[in-house]
Amino acid sequence: MGSKIADWLDERLGWRSVWEAIFLRKIPKVNWLFTLGSATLFVAVNQAITGILLTLYYVPTPDHAYNSVQYITNEVAAGWLIRGLHHWGASAMVVLTVLHMLRVIFLGTYKYPREITWFTGVFLLIIVIGFGFTGYLLPWDQKAYWATTVGTKIASVTPGIGDWILRVMRGGPELSAVTLARFFGVHVWVLPSALMALSGLHLYLVIKIGISEMPGKDD
Amino acid sequence: MNEKKEIDRRSFLGMATWAIGGLIGAGFGIPAIAYIISPATRKDEAQDWIRLGSVSKVELGTPTLFKTKIERQTGWITKEEELSIYVLTENGRDFVAMSNICTHLGCRVRWISDQEQFFCPCHNAGFSKSGEVVSGPPPRPLDQYQVKEEDGQLYVLGG
Numbered sequence A: 001m002g003s004k005i006a007d008w009l010d011e012r013l014g015w016r017s018v019w020e021a022i023f024l025r026k027i028p029k030v031n032w033l034f035t036l037g038s039a040t041l042f043v044a045v046n047q048a049i050t051g052i053l054l055t056l057y058y059v060p061t062p063d064h065a066y067n068s069v070q071y072i073t074n075e076v077a078a079g080w081l082i083r084g085l086h087h088w089g090a091s092a093m094v095v096l097t098v099l100h101m102l103r104v105i106f107l108g109t110y111k112y113p114r115e116i117t118w119f120t121g122v123f124l125l126i127i128v129i130g131f132g133f134t135g136y137l138l139p140w141d142q143k144a145y146w147a148t149t150v151g152t153k154i155a156s157v158t159p160g161i162g163d164w165i166l167r168v169m170r171g172g173p174e175l176s177a178v179t180l181a182r183f184f185g186v187h188v189w190v191l192p193s194a195l196m197a198l199s200g201l202h203l204y205l206v207i208k209i210g211i212s213e214m215p216g217k218d219d
Numbered sequence B: 001m002n003e004k005k006e007i008d009r010r011s012f013l014g015m016a017t018w019a020i021g022g023l024i025g026a027g028f029g030i031p032a033i034a035y036i037i038s039p040a041t042r043k044d045e046a047q048d049w050i051r052l053g054s055v056s057k058v059e060l061g062t063p064t065l066f067k068t069k070i071e072r073q074t075g076w077i078t079k080e081e082e083l084s085i086y087v088l089t090e091n092g093r094d095f096v097a098m099s100n101i102c103t104h105l106g107c108r109v110r111w112i113s114d115q116e117q118f119f120c121p122c123h124n125a126g127f128s129k130s131g132e133v134v135s136g137p138p139p140r141p142l143d144q145y146q147v148k149e150e151d152g153q154l155y156v157l158g159g
Helices: A002-013 A015-023 A032-055 A065-074 A079-106 A115-137 A142-155 A162-170 A177-209 B009-041
Strands: B048-054 B064-074 B077-089 B095-099 B110-112 B117-120 B125-127 B133-135 B147-150 B153-158
Touching: A002 A015, A032 A079, A032 A177, A032 B009, A065 A079, A079 A115, A079 B009, A115 A142, A115 A177, A142 A162, A142 A177, A162 A177, B048 B064, B048 B077, B077 B153, B095 B147, B095 B153
Parallel strands: none
Antiparallel strands: B048 B153, B064 B077, B077 B095, B110 B117, B117 B125, B125 B133, B147 B153
């Protein structure tokens, strides 16, 4: 029965070849360090799921942000868990992305023909840091407020255009409702779109080119 | 036929992957469902006697509108809500307190004294002065509150 449905679908979707290309592809003999990318992907999916769930209650305005986060944490069933997964997942994201990058650097995997995979990876790291920076403001507590005050102020020491960057980031000279709203918009719309597009390309290349072998003594 | 059901390493790992994946899926899915439906499962707040106003305000034989403010906790917001209640008495002793919420789809009804009817503008429903459906789609009469009189003041039970 199950295989009949699978056959019916395969005839129309060709899903088996896709499945084989993704999960049954041949890989060289490598070690556990090569799972860091998959681990990053796993945490990214965690961030997407828990992030979508958080938006069900979170309200990005100064008079509601803090209270809605408290409501999620203390009143909603499993809210502490969903928020906790998103909070700790954020740190895990940065750690795993950096470790993944270090593995690629140390094993020379960024070289021909994988340069584009590498560059998309670099941008993905920047996106992940952007997620962390914008997400940090959203609870709208003292830590969030002052961290973003300092963080945007750091950007303002850029020579020449620093003050202008600060105003664009804050949506004005001061941290305000505008800042919170744009950080939220960037966090839930701009960065996720960019992340999906670039990680799509990144993963396509990983599968298309195949992963590298461990470098030998003479490499 | 030699039906030796030996599980090789490959299929064992395959099954283990599915099993762990299933556990992780459940680990997300179950809390997610609880999280989503949580506010809906919240019990309504305890009912309390709400003071409407002086009994002397009620006109004999005509539904009289009382407006009162109650505090309601919704999510993380405590807000004041206005409650509109029509009180009817035929003899000055027995009172009927009716909700102004149409029993069809929840619009607000108002008393039209010319026509001696409650009228709901959403779907042209009509209710008699005691709340019975006269015309239109409502499935049942206007809801009533438990009402009591104390020291010349009217109270209804609500929340």
